[in-house]
Amino acid sequence: MANPKIKSSAQTAKKSNATAGRKPAGKSLYSKADLEEIFRRFSIQRPEPKGELEHVNPFTLVVAVALSAQATDAGVNKATRALFAVADTPQKMLDLGEERIREYIKTIGLYRNKAKNVVALSEKLITDFGGEVPRTREELITLPGVGRKTANVVLSMAFGQATMAVDTHIFRIANRLLLAPGKTPDEVEQRLMKIIPDQYLYHAHHWLILHGRYVCKARKPECERCVIADLCRSPEKTWDIPAPLVELPPQIIGAEAAG
Numbered sequence: 001m002a003n004p005k006i007k008s009s010a011q012t013a014k015k016s017n018a019t020a021g022r023k024p025a026g027k028s029l030y031s032k033a034d035l036e037e038i039f040r041r042f043s044i045q046r047p048e049p050k051g052e053l054e055h056v057n058p059f060t061l062v063v064a065v066a067l068s069a070q071a072t073d074a075g076v077n078k079a080t081r082a083l084f085a086v087a088d089t090p091q092k093m094l095d096l097g098e099e100r101i102r103e104y105i106k107t108i109g110l111y112r113n114k115a116k117n118v119v120a121l122s123e124k125l126i127t128d129f130g131g132e133v134p135r136t137r138e139e140l141i142t143l144p145g146v147g148r149k150t151a152n153v154v155l156s157m158a159f160g161q162a163t164m165a166v167d168t169h170i171f172r173i174a175n176r177l178l179l180a181p182g183k184t185p186d187e188v189e190q191r192l193m194k195i196i197p198d199q200y201l202y203h204a205h206h207w208l209i210l211h212g213r214y215v216c217k218a219r220k221p222e223c224e225r226c227v228i229a230d231l232c233r234s235p236e237k238t239w240d241i242p243a244p245l246v247e248l249p250p251q252i253i254g255a256e257a258a259g
């Protein structure tokens, strides 16, 4: 007997594709009510979502995010725990010096270049910003190794501003679900900022990352574990019934399966 779930998801996929064809490129396929409901469910699952990069102040957050490019949060945390114990300010980082920083972070990809950037950004923080991490995107992106995504993470996690740092998970989800399709992270960022209901905007960044990291994974989305399976309009979805909506226990960092 044919599996009714698979049949129904195939129909859904067909319907989604057809709908996608009718919509102008880049438009979200979701109504205001759908968006409210999607983020309401994420907010019940994770009322206080947190980023998973360990840090002790805005400076160490900037360093951790800069080190996290093309690396997992768990891998960065492992290296930075010891580094931040000895250097949690720009001056202490300079005193430590590039060679010793390299030793601390050598398990992280591109560590040579990243060590250089940590020294350069520490220097710039001291010379241009009195040793403090600046609070605007324009200033943050002048720091070596800090791009728009890093700046957005810092503005959100260190200074409580609602931003949307589009990482690999958010970029995938925005396009896979046809939530905010875009060819570049900047396009996706703009569209998400426009469609996400205001009251959910502050936490939306973490909800989408965690959803992408643990459920809507890159290689194979785990639709049977997804709380928005009924609302999702992705052609890739394989299941229509939403998973039970309950608050999740805190994530065990590093338990993320390869996406």
Ligand code: SF4
Binding pocket: 176, 177, 215, 216, 217, 221, 222, 223, 226, 227, 228, 229, 230, 232, 233, 234, 236, 237, 238, 239
């Ligand atoms: S139903 Fe599947 S494809 Fe859609 S968001 Fe959930 S996990 Fe991703």
